[in-house]
Amino acid sequence: MNELVFFINNVVIAGSVSGSIYAIGAVGVTLIFSIMRFAHFAHGDMMTFGAFMVLLLTTAFPGAGAAFGVPSALVLLPLAMALTALLAVGIDKAFYKPLRAHGVKPIVLVIGSLGVTLMLQGLIRLFAGTSGQSLYIDDRKEIFRLALPFEGVRAPVVVTEPQLYLFVITLVAVVGLHLFLSRSRLGKAMRAMSDNPDLAQASGINTNTIVAVTWVIAGGLAAIAGTLLSLDVTFKPDLSFFLLLPIFAAAIVGGVGHPYGAVAGGFVVGFAETLAVFNWSVLLRPFRDSLPEWLTQSGNLAFVGTEYKIVVPFFILVVILVWRPTGIFKGKVI
């Protein structure tokens, strides 16, 4: 049973954590893609920016969380979300909108977003340095050890406080987005514009508003994902480059332009990553006596080493592009 606990700790929980982060990120990417039709490479850095804002605010008000009994970073998250949303709208106004007005090809917007990536990265590193910092400044990171009620189970299931917040907030964000897209007028307008921009404009939908709303949502979600990831580990300015590929893979797996698909894709990529680096020989240990020797002999049965984790999203990306480029949920735009 200890092996099972090990599996839960290293695959189920770790996979849900990275899956949630990728899912929130991929929703933002996919929304931008469905409204503005380009792959937004600066999304990873918008996440970092959001986390950095939380870091700054938490440094300024370290005691803010004590009144509510939650970490200060979480209390200040809405403010950081607003700031990141503002940044996203500002970036669009300053850099993407002129390009769109010129009627350039989408790939030029992609290059523009790479330029924005570098600018954000430079700015964040200029102010934050290059080392990692913890977002827990005045608070203590709670770690819950849940012992399983079975005979002979010594190792507990370990969940940390930020991971619990991450699951709750992911759920809230996804349900909220679902309600927004399916019930509200603006959400319906967004879906209309994603289906057919010209028709949407002709039927009196203000496309500029929709674009701004998309950026607000994408920026807010990016801030959530970045902050929760930084809470779970630490805040690192060069976080973004390693997030970009899994997030794009998640968005494409789920079908580009398909928010629910992006959530599913995020979890697919997250679990695939943790399953690929998991050492399967641990699970075989209880059956050691009944298995052939060559299988149990080697101590390491992981598919890839942790240092090659980035291969997994790429492999998924290639498989999905070859096998079904529209994604598992049949994305609308391709």
Add this chain to the structure above:
Amino acid sequence: MDTKRADTVAAPGRFPLRELLLFAAVLVAVLGVYAAMGPAYSTRMLVEASCYAILALGLTIQWGYAGQFNAGVMGFVALGGFCAMFFSIPVNEAFWESELPGELGLVLFYMVAAALVVFGATRLDRLGVPKKLRTLIAVVLGVVLYLVVINTFRGVADQIESRAGFIGGLGLPVGVGWIVGGALAGGVGYFIGRVCLGLRSDYLAIATLGIAEIIKAFLKNSDWLTRGTATVSPLPWPVPGPAEVGFTLARALYLSVTAVMIAVIFFLLSRAYHAPWGRMIRAIRDNEISAAAMGKDINKRRLEIFVLGCILMGIGGAALASFNSMFDPQGYLPLNHTFLVLVMVILGGPGNNLGTIFGAVAVYIIWIMSEPLALFLMELAVTFGEGAFGWDAPTNLDSRALQARVFVIGLLITLVLRYAPKGMLPEKVRHHG
């Protein structure tokens, strides 16, 4: 039909004033660097700029000729660098005298055999096996064989690392490594292109970004092959090295090699550009649908040009690694090896080879000079800040000042796209009557 429309008549050759002015400006800048920093440093800068010019030519045919955006130049550069290292450094006797080469060969043979078996399994449906069962068999077989082979391989790699350090080189002439580097980069480009080029152009950018990180991760962590973070140096030069003829002369000789390479590549590319093949490539870039309607095989042409660009990047990367005389997988950074090249191309003029070379040299001079300049400005600000407000500066100022370059490159990309999307020397499209 004697009347010709104005825009179909070949344009009369105009005096290339703009080109002359821009190249004169670059020449002045180079002379300025020579005067300020001495000949050895400046020649080094020119050699590196010429290596970057080869990379930029590779990117300009992908982006300028064909409209494909490669966001992973770094990966192809690293592959070229690896080949330059692997083929040229001396043979490692400790490895070849043990039984390890045989074991490594056996593992490689297992890999090929496993790949063939899995490939065979995917063809089982031809023998009447139902398609779903075939897929299941192929996947299970692939997973099991992969695990078995990779475990054997890990064992051999560990043995190599502990007993011989790494497998060493082949001790061949430098040029062999450069050529194989180009071929290897082209091979990886072929794989990526096959997957992505039929789809939206965004996917190519995402996939190349990914493959670049994977190549870097592989080279960094395969200690048995590349010594990983321990780096390999020195790499031999194709010309007499600094120890024999002194720094300036050796670098000047190296510069002549790269200059000849650029001249050859430039000549071949401009021939290809004006040939029917080049016109076809541009027709596909400008209007894919009408090119397809003319019966052009769009995906095949795209694949050709993408692979060609990757080959050039591999060669340029090999030349760069040989010149640095060190192979350091960790030294390959997206900023230095992808985005810098991108700026060179879009600033110089995508699709215009002369403009690209201009962009490469000009941007590289600015890039090299920005480091001392940024530090100087930063120190000035600190002295001023301390004097005026008693501000105590953070200690890691040097590393932070360099981050300013990241910002400047990003700003440059967005500004050029906005205000000069065709670059300083725009592509000249000649119309034939």
